[in-house]
Amino acid sequence: MDNEQRILEELVKAKENIKRSTPEKVEEELVENDESIPVRKSKYNAELENLFNSPDFDKTYGPKKIHNQIILGKNVIKFTDGKLIVLDLKKIEYITTEGLLQLIFLKSPISYTSHDLYTYKYILKHTYAHLITDGSKVKKGGKKYINIISKLFPSGGGLRVKLQKNNLVYWDNPNEIIDRLKLLLASQAAGNTGVGNEILSIFEELLEAGLIKRIPNV
Structure with missing residues (x-):
């Protein structure tokens, strides 16, 4: 019975950890994706400018x-x-x-x-x-x-x-x-x-x- 109780407590802790960590992880991924859009545009525009200026x-x-x-x-x-x-x-x-x-x-x-x-x-x-x-x-x-x-x-x-x-x-x-x-x-x-x-x-x-x-x- 003690083993079952201990396992149940571990599962509850794991579930709480998932609840706390998931929103933060999703938020980090969203920030990374938001930042990647202007970065990609900047690199693309720089590539075009390099082509215009190419010898x-x-x-x-x-x-x-x-x-x-x-x-x-x-x-x-x-x-x-x-x-x-x-x-x-x-x-x-x-x-x-x-x-x-x-x-x-x-x-x-x-x-x-x-x-x-x-x-x-x-x-x-x-x-x-x-x-x-x-x-x-x-x-x-x-x-x-x-x-x-x-x-x-x-x-x-x-x-x-x-x-x-x-x-x-x-x-x-x-x-x-x-x-x-x-x-x-x-x-x-x-x-x-x-x-x-x-x-x-x-x-x-x-x-x-x-x-x-x-x-x-x-």
Whole structure:
């Protein structure tokens, strides 16, 4: 009986200790999380500033600071919360990675994935950053053109073939718009909530072009 009483007392003490320690622990975690948000933003902004000031900064295809705005090609862009936002008739968001930022900012990017290249190509198509001022042909010059731009646009394509009604994107062929759709769906699955309208727009274009069929409700 004494053993049972002693065990019961130990359980009560343990329960009281949990009650006292848990709120403090939760409060500490909340403080840490609150502090991490501005820290992450500060680091992200510092990374962007370092890219702008890099000796390898790309003055031909890269973004420019004009009147307190960042301009890429023909569009105002913003970098926030780990995303690149292209401002046009509607906002289009891209999740940035270290490789994608190198492709956007640097003349000689060295560390990027095939996914980064796909994303970079669509950013160029949205902003026309790879084209001369009148949009008639691709800007040529430097290692970046030889190693990256010319391979993304091997025949100077992507200039004036339009599938999207909203005038945001020009496409060479249906395969490219399908690739874009895959990219958007993957981004949405990863938690990006800003791509829904563009996904719907692409489905509408594919339907109108007769490339997909609507399945009737049963």
